[in-house]
Amino acid sequence: MNAHPSRRTLLLGAVAATALSACATSGADDDDTSAKGDATAENPFGAPADAPLEVVVFKGGYGDQYAIEAGTVYKQKFPKATVDHKGIQRVGEVLQPRFISDDPPDVVDNSGAGRLDLVTLVSSGKLTDLTELLDAPSLDDPAKKVRDTLMPGVVEEGTYDGKVLVLNYSSVLWGIWYSKSLFAKHSWAYPTSWAEMLALCEQVKKAGIAPWTWQGKFPEYMNDPLISLAAKAGGHDLVKSVDNLEPGIWKSPAMLAAADAVHQLAARGYIMPGSEALSHTEAQNAWSKGQAAFIPCGSWLEGEQQQVTPAGFDMVLGTVPALTGADKLPNGAVMAASSESFLVPAKAGNARGGLEYLRILFSQKVARGFAQNSKALPVVAGATDGLTLSSGLASTAETAKAAGANLFGYRFRTWYPALAKALDDATGELLTKRTTPDKWAERVQKAADAVAADSSVTKQKR
Template sequence: MTRFSADWSRRNFLRGALATGALVLPGSGALVGCATSGGGQEATEGEKSADNPLAVPTDAPIEIYIFNGGFGDKYATDVHEPMYKEKYPNAKITHKAEVDIAGALQSRFVGGNPPDFVNDSGDGQIPLGQLVSDKQLYDLTDLYEAPSWDDPDTKVRDTLVPGAVEQGTFGDKPYVMNMALTVYGIWYDKALFDEKGWTPPATWAEMLDLCTDIKAAGIAPWTYPGVHGRYMVWSLLSMAAKLAGPEVLVAVDNLEEGAWEHEAVKESANALASLRTKGFILPGTEGMDHIQAQGQWSAGKAAFVPCGSWLESEQADVTPEGFEFAVMADPLLSEDSAMPRETIYAVPGEPYVVPAAAKNPRGGLEYMRIMLSKEGAKGFTEQVSSLTVVKDSAEGIELPPGLTSAKGVLEAAGDNVISWMWNNWYGDMWNPGINAQMGDLMTGRRSVDEWAAGCEAEAKKVRDDDSVTKYTR
């Protein structure tokens, strides 16, 4: 899922290219030694009609790769693939579920023989920005301009929530379809809070006061995935944007010099770092991955954990009876902040792509159109317990407590929804870059000033690297 960015870096990509006899020429975006379609739009198509607006070759096989992570793959096998098969009964569907997408598909992308549809997610995600700059992804413009599955008079793009298309856009073209609408925040057990009479804090001062009470009750106030420090970046940037305004995030996205040393960013970093110095973090957190930290949290060992709204689904098999998932917006650092407390970081995520060199790219687009139908979106939500980018697709569905809470904080935020793009655009800057810097901050290996300078250095690496395609917003 999109919470992870890859350790599968440009250097690994190049090593794989050399191993297969294909080489990415620095700065060229071209692959030597394999045939790509340069966007794929000239690939063989079927006959376009009102019933087949994307000109899908109706009897062409389609090969689908799904990331087998927190969402599993039943939403594909039980919902979307049957819908595709019903419309195209002569099309053979080949389905694969993989934990390591890069490991499974690196050589195929470089060799010019990728599948037709890929859920490019997980720890082994192939960096999306790199795939775009190397011209490995198919332009999705035709998908978004096509009539929607449910209403021929409404384009697919007009059935989606604001920002859904933009989140997968690089430069002036969309290359990534993000299906899940992820709400990020600080999670807690509402049943426990009700029992103890604790109120979710609105300000950071209230957070610290509550943490004191929680610790006195014999519970660690906080835990987080220590080996994935980036989980804390979500709260850090959210609180910084609330304090100084969303322009802070734009500066970070645009790789502006000094963006990570902005006073609001440093104040947010200082607040989170204080959780350690005040003894509010569960012992052992530093060495925990997301499963371990979340497991300690749902077992009642810690009161708060930062995460996205996939959390409830990911913890479904280990959550004790009576536990009630709930999420709160990150607290305000100051009562005179630029944005209201209800401001939430929510972003379309869980990326899906059609490779440029796919044998059946139009089938890949059609598969996406099916996913973005009302039936496809509803089935996705029912299978994986996640909101989707399709407007009103959760209406009429009985949502579990955590997703109900996430939907509530999203509605409370109204137009005050923030997001950023740099982590999608620059995979190595996100992980290991800022991920490692955040880990050092939270464990005290770096001071706030040292952390900010380290983040600036990570941004500078990208800014000064002529082989990396730059994007702005």
């Protein structure tokens, strides 16, 4: 999954997608015409020793130091090669023309606002199948394949039409953030049910602090706790039904109850006034200053806020509380996915080098550096073992460990951007009390039905 304005949102529009599709070639199905050297145990893909390597990375809340480090290791391995690293914003706007002209970089981190339309890249055959990388020996332990070093779900999330075309780098958990020190000061306990959440919000309000704020300009932030509540109540079957566009799922009892739960925050005056007009950074900065007790966000929050968060704030990630007393998923269940979508274009001039770069990127050394610098969990298993972790990253790691197999994740955002946009718009209205939970459900269900009926939209199935 990918992040909000700094991590995941707006895919390229229909015009851009149409242009990309219109100029598509068979891409990955063509013969490999990129540069190639001799394959050896140390160089399993036959990356040419002297061919240049171009890497384009989204430089957002995680920064790009980890990608630079991977390039440094690549350069040490191939001293005659040049590594052209570019950390940029708006990846789609910059790279779309190059994909259309079949002159893409060798490695791309397709993340952030305005990223390339991944579904179109897939259907146009613009991406290299990464199975060869997954089956190659890992850099750290040649006896272990790269695929065996990754956390559960990473390969599945990058698989389209039976091919692994993307590998995400950061393991993201979504929840509700709060200051451990603020809670200790007021003797507040993090709630385990939504009824407890509403009761605590009343206490927080009486203490002169806004219970919640949210990134109002980007309603998908508040969608995360909403659809998490629904998943807990309805279980994995509900999550799959949403992704599979099954009729009536957005009007189901679990989904309606989740919408009502979130709506209560607005209805009872538990949201900081003016939140609906705030950007993600503005809302997060207000929260970091102690103006609100809770804020919804993914686990990249600490890294994004590390320059402005006061010492001793001790931010921690809390799981979304149970919705009912009969939830199908346990209280510790958490919405999780991976983000920072790395890919090797099919028409890359040095695709062999691109695969080797990714083998280096997914090594313990680079992953540990990512955890330390970006305050985020990499998808490389065991990469944080033995590290002294910050409060936010430690809580994220503990939450993931406690959840165990009780992780869940939706995929409709990537598969069906039109549905994601309709959900965002509807939730924005719900949180500003301009619509009701029932009307919210009708509106989103109508959008889901429209996508299901649209024969021009390629359907995915879980």
